[in-house]
Amino acid sequence: MSKRQITVAVSGLNNIDSPGPGIPVIRALKESEFFDVRIIGLSYENLEPGLYMRDLVDKSYSIPLPSSGTATLLERLAYINSVEKIDVIIPNFDAELHSFIKLSEQLKRDFGIATALPTQEQFESRHKSVLYDFGVENEVKVPFSKMIFSSAEISSLKNEFTYPLVIKGKYYDASIAATPEQAVNYFNKISAKWGLPIIVQEFVSGNEVNVTALGDGKGNCIGAVPMRKLYITDKGKAWAGVSLDDEKLIEITNRVISNSKWKGGCELEFIKSNAGEYYLLEMNPRFPAWVYLAVGCGQNHPEALVKMALGEDVQPFDSYDVGKLFIRYSFDQIVDLKDFEKISTIGEL
């Protein structure tokens, strides 16, 4: 059967030691059984390795940073589309999702470019600062947490929390405090770096397990593959991991995706407590960098997402291979200066 030709633009080509999901997503699409995919890379920096992976990325364009606003981004995408006729865009950076969600309707209406993204409300609902409410609404346990704006509030935390507890920044950083004195100390350190509020979270000890999943926006979980990290880099990223047989985790994932009517890819990070309870720690609103493990286990989530974006009927996957490992490796590409010059001066390669 001849495969349908489509053009998909993908960002997150930063396949470095703490990689973005772009290249794994592209690999998945290149292996599609239904589509013959031409890949347009969207890059923010001139040294993103994916730019130079010619066997995976057919053509690349620089795009403006999210901080320059959606109007600038739209103008650039309009230009790229005028050359490339894009069918689907898959954005893969947390920071750019706000812009793409905001533009998704306009991209569809004005340029016929499809996306499969969560709504702005869904995107906001899983932010760290409101994750506890997200858990209550979607019937999944989330460590109890509370936002505080002043270190003076720490002394009264003993009414709601027991020590140790976790002091977290709005965006990044987390430290475990064993005493109120330590909590004040971490409050000061983290708030100096990331600002207010500070999130105080119940400490749950156990093993971390993650799920890469895909929702269709109508309450169906199209696919979900759980994984446990086997080796972690000094940046806390998975170096190797293994797919798990965990029905309870799949059931919880289905419930979260179904209740929230999540649309698009996502990564759910859980901690399995020593008592066997699952607590949701974080929900990332896009595919994780290890999404290719799902493909290796028989669930091509990026391909399913493209189908979904194009409005085709997508049936949920019903199984995956357990006990498959992913083991990441790095690779030195040799690149001609001419290529670097091209992307640097004309913003295309």
Add this chain to the structure above:
Amino acid sequence: MQINKNIAISDSGFIFNPSTGDSFSTNQVGMEIIRLLKDNKSKEEVISGVVSKFNVDEATVEKDLSDFTLMLNNFQLVIGHE
């Protein structure tokens, strides 16, 4: 003032300094000045060269040239000083 002989400059204004690994971009007037400097032209010759090619007066070029050579110095693209 002498420009580093081994720097490469392309038609798009992309400059690569092979001895440091740095890359730069410049505009049309910048390319013209670097070309003239590579040909060992004196400051006066550079100014008249630019004036003959572009719609500009000498005083403006002189002012802009001194700023531009300051940047070339900053970026270690020149050998020695005039």
Add this chain to the structure above:
Amino acid sequence: MSKLSYERPFIQKLNTGSMNKFGTKTEFSPVSQLDGVPVKKLTDEYGSPLFVISERQIRKNSQNANRAFKTRYPKIQFAWSYKTNYIDAVCNIFHQEGSWAEVVSVFEYKKALRNGVSGNNIIFNGPDKSVEDLELAVDNNSLIHIDHFDELYSLVELLSGGKKKARVAIRVNMDTGIYPMWDRFGFNYENGQAWNAINKIMAHPELELVGLHCHIGTYMLSTSAYATAAYKLCDLAKHIKLSYNLVVQYLDLGGGFASSNTLKGSYLQGADIIPTVDDYAEAITSTVLNAGFKQDELPTIILESGRALIDDAAWLIGSVLATKRLSDGRRATVVDFGVNLLFNAFWYDYKISPAQDFTHHTEDMALYGPLCMNIDCIRESVNLPLLNKGDQLVVHKVGAYNMTQWLQFIQMRPNVVLIDMEGNVHLVREKESIDTIIQQERMPEYLKKK
């Protein structure tokens, strides 16, 4: 052979981590006309720097805000926040669009009276009202929004023994889940202070409690905070009905709606994160509609939005005085407008466009004002074309607070013009001269030059 057009030579190191050249494209697309009037023509006639106000945009904003609220709720009244921009021409456009006046000093109060606003359509807010001010407001039957107990007692004392009555509301502060909480104005809801103030007012028949007021913050990005505020005001109103059988005539939700300017330190552009006026309207009106008031006892909702209605209706045109290099090689551009005119540059990263065409080359620069003061910086870092002395720049969305907070410091304040609906330009505030300043000064006899 015709010569090529000249652009000053430019060289930039390619930093792979820095913003690429597509990052700020719209920021340097030239803006050579404002509401159809060439920038060059404006400065030729009125000088540089020059504030330019668009009547078209003011009316558009005002009508849009009215539409957003009035299609959702039957009783809506806007009151123009004088402190945001009290140039009379601006105030009168808002008054023509149906806005009352919201003032926070007797100076603003008198301005509103002079503009022909009927006394009973003036809301007198703020912590500073002298006994004389209060008397003026009582005599004009204005709405006095009481800020603290001292003011409440002054008013009681003023009216005692006489036949005059005052129409009053209290300002309520509350926890709406946002930080910082503005608890310095008015009476607190949570600790019962507000209810206490209401009881005191009800004990004095010469004070007629007509409304409840709050103003939860500024540049509010959360609409849910307004829903919370509306809920708490409704709760107070229903208690008043229950305890005193008095129907509160209006709930004044204040202002604080964000404009599309970008706050310093914000990663995303303001335009991409602010709620629309419809979002604010939905949060407020649905809360009040669902609060359980009887149909004929629905309070009027008053809004004192300032920033969101005027910010994008004015520009500041300025000119490049000089370009120079800082010691670290960075470009610095000195322009003829500084923090003396753009006070809000302290917390906004104003969008700035060149007013003439350039090539695609741009450079990062610091943009400094004309003051001989280190604090005078408009943008620490902005990407603009290769500017030269005499080039003109347009600063966008400067309508809110700059033309009231501007400083007569080192420089005098420039002309302000209004472009009307037909594109005609009117001078609405003449630039200051040395006479403007010295006519206020007095020289002791012994210091006079003999």
